[in-house]
Amino acid sequence: MAFIIFWAAFVIGLFGAMGKSFGGKLTRRAVGAYVAFFTNTPAFVQVYFLFNGLPDAGILLSPFAAAVIGLTINSGAYLTEIQRAGFASVRRTELEAAEVLGMSRLQSVRYVILPHIMHTIYPPLASFFIWILLGTSMSAIIGVEELTGRAINVSTSTLRSIEVFTVVAGIYIVLTLAASVALYLVGKFCFRAKMRVI
Amino acid sequence: MASLIQQISTFFNYYNVMLLLWGISSTVLLTLIGCGAGFTFGAVIALTRTARSIWLLPLKVLFIAYVEFFRRIPFLVILFIVLFAAQVISPTISLFGIAAISICLLSTSYLSEIIRAGIESVPRPQVEAAEAMNFSRGLTIRQVVLPQAWKVILPPATSFVIMFIKDTSLVSQMGVTELMFTGKTPRQSRLLLAARLWNDPRLLFRPVLSAEPPRRLDGEETCHTSASEISTPATGKCRSCGTSAFQSRRVR
Numbered sequence: 210m211a212f213i214i215f216w217a218a219f220v221i222g223l224f225g226a227m228g229k230s231f232g233g234k235l236t237r238r239a240v241g242a243y244v245a246f247f248t249n250t251p252a253f254v255q256v257y258f259l260f261n262g263l264p265d266a267g268i269l270l271s272p273f274a275a276a277v278i279g280l281t282i283n284s285g286a287y288l289t290e291i292q293r294a295g296f297a298s299v300r301r302t303e304l305e306a307a308e309v310l311g312m313s314r315l316q317s318v319r320y321v322i323l324p325h326i327m328h329t330i331y332p333p334l335a336s337f338f339i340w341i342l343l344g345t346s347m348s349a350i351i352g353v354e355e356l357t358g359r360a361i362n363v364s365t366s367t368l369r370s371i372e373v374f375t376v377v378a379g380i381y382i383v384l385t386l387a388a389s390v391a392l393y394l395v396g397k398f399c400f401r402a403k404m405r406v407i
Numbered sequence: 408m409a410s411l412i413q414q415i416s417t418f419f420n421y422y423n424v425m426l427l428l429w430g431i432s433s434t435v436l437l438t439l440i441g442c443g444a445g446f447t448f449g450a451v452i453a454l455t456r457t458a459r460s461i462w463l464l465p466l467k468v469l470f471i472a473y474v475e476f477f478r479r480i481p482f483l484v485i486l487f488i489v490l491f492a493a494q495v496i497s498p499t500i501s502l503f504g505i506a507a508i509s510i511c512l513l514s515t516s517y518l519s520e521i522i523r524a525g526i527e528s529v530p531r532p533q534v535e536a537a538e539a540m541n542f543s544r545g546l547t548i549r550q551v552v553l554p555q556a557w558k559v560i561l562p563p564a565t566s567f568v569i570m571f572i573k574d575t576s577l578v579s580q581m582g583v584t585e586l587m588f589t590g591k592t593p594r595q596s597r598l599l600l601a602a603r604l605w606n607d608p609r610l611l612f613r614p615v616l617s618a619e620p621p622r623r624l625d626g627e628e629t630c631h632t633s634a635s636e637i638s639t640p641a642t643g644k645c646r647s648c649g650t651s652a653f654q655s656r657r658v659r
Binding site: 343364385 | 475479483484488490492495569577
């Protein structure tokens with residue numbers, strides 16, 4: 210679930226950042242409004258609205274779909290900001306050089322900008338991935354059967370709440386630590402990013 | 408969609424607006440408590456972790472474990488753990504207290520990381536220069552480290568606090584009436600009423616027996632608003648707290 214959300218949000222963020230950096234005035238305004246709206250309302254409220262509010266408008270989403278769509282839209286806004294900051298860090302001359310070489314916009318993003326900014330934006334991207342991993346827990350509330358959801362179910366059926374939630378906390382710690390180590394290794398060998406696990 | 412638009416005029420009546428205002432104040436209060444505690448304890452943790460004394464080593468290990476523990480668990484799980492742990496320690500603790508405790512735990516761990524990053528961003532020679540000028544440790548922190556670290560701390564701290572205002576929405580799951588929950592109640596009050604009736608079927612007869620207008624059932628419920636006072640008309644005493652039903656009604 211975290212993977213789906215992260216990659217979908219990454220693509221949204223990429224296009225958002227492109228729109229914000231290179232688009233016309235209208236595109237910029239639209240992307241700015243999207244980012245401002247979705248970063249300033251709680252992710253939980255957005256998921257809640259998708260799940261409980263849309264049925265009034267005739268759209269019925271399953272809990273899983275609502276959680277994935279809500280969290281994707283939300284994190285897409287955050288990733289737009291992160292990648293826009295990365296785009297801004299690329300030097301003007303490099304873009305001009307790409308233009309001189311006759312590259313199209315997409316080509317220059319693919320071959321010039323992305324390799325550059327991956328080095329810079331990798332650490333915030335990695336920490337955002339961890340954030341999404343933790344953020345998926347709030348989908349338990351609308352009834353998705355993931356780790357926290359299962360924990361709530363088990364604790365209601367066994368009444369051993371403290372034990373269950375302590376174990377779940379342990380699982381989350383192991384999970385995020387493993388993700389941190391993996392992201393650290395990837396970052397170190399693929400993007401020469403400077404970051405640390407703890 | 409048409410039904411949504413129709414509901415807008417009925418939504419903003421007096422009670423709903425008051426409920427929303429109550430929720431806003433609760434959100435702001437939780438945020439203030441969290442920020443205050445987070446900055447205070449976070450600064451303590453950060454200063455301990457950046458100190459070089461060997462005697463502080465056990466404390467450092469403890470703080471690292473604490474920070475990593477609370478940074479790597481979803482807020483919802485923290486809330487549940489605090490809820491169940493707090494009920495063991497003191498059964499009468501209010502839900503708002505539980506929410507405040509868990510928010511303090513969360514914000515302390517995150518803000519301590521932010522403050523530590525700020526302190527570590529101050530160049531080493533600055534601290535050494537202060538030492539050479541015979542500054543005490545406290546004086547070094549106050550006059551050399553903090554003014555320079557402040558600029559690094561403030562931007563991430565601000566964005567964390569904003570994130571954190573929004574995190575309080577999760578507290579609604581525990582039943583604290585904050586902004587999110589007050590948005591939920593008008594929709595679900597009928598459901599809540601059903602849940603109450605399921606727990607205590609005598610509530611059904613309460614408006615008939617006590618001959619007073621039925622009160623909102625989704626508000627806070629004291630002992631005497633439940634059916635207990637009706638069930639013992641002979642003694643005139645409330646079964647659960649022993650005070651006279653007559654007295655309590657006069658107090659109310």
